[in-house]
Amino acid sequence: MPPAAAEPLTPERILEATEDVLRRFGPTKATVVDVARALGVSHGSVYRHFPSKAALREAVTDRWLGKTVGRLAEIAGAPGEAAPSKLEAWLEALFEAKRHKAGDDPELFATYTVLLAENSSVVDAHLAELVAQLTGIIGEGVEAGTLSAPDVPAAARAVFDATGRFHDPQYAPEWQSPSIAGEFEAVSGLVIRGLRP
DSSP states (O other): OOGGGGSOOOHHHHHHHHHHHHHHHOTTTOOHHHHHHHHTSOHHHHHHHSSSHHHHHHHHHHHHHHHHHHHHHHHHHOTTOOHHHHHHHHHHHHHHHHHHHHHHOHHHHHHHHHHHHHOHHHHHHHHHHHHHHHHHHHHHHHHHTSSOOSSHHHHHHHHHHHTGGGTOGGGGGGGGSTTHHHHHHHHHHHHHHHTOO
């Protein structure tokens, strides 16, 4: 048995191995048996942590999306920063995170694009969390008088939708364009100015 089996089998180890297997084989060919083989365990051991292939794929998708959320939550919850600056930093961090995911590991990004389509409830929860963070930032700004929005949740959703070109995976091919940073700054600047009182 490979040495990897000597380590305790945890959900995190399984998800890391699943990511590697997905990178190697792609979403259509990767199996739970491949994941188990990479870990040096039986596929039954993987099923003790994840009851089905669908559950495993859902968990790995959630983990991948969650890597973006942590940094954004830090920005949204940062004390003492004015809401317009926080909003600008949040939009920039979201764009950079998505851009790096697409550019640094294009095979895995393409795999996750397939998995996202399979796991709509995970994606919906992720999007709701992002919009909730925006709602918090805009709400802070309205309370402080640095931003204006008669309906804060609607404004947050509008900001998210208006900047979709810079975080929706369907636009990933455009993110390597030499002009994309300037285009992002123009759109995000316009959106933030539109929220000023």
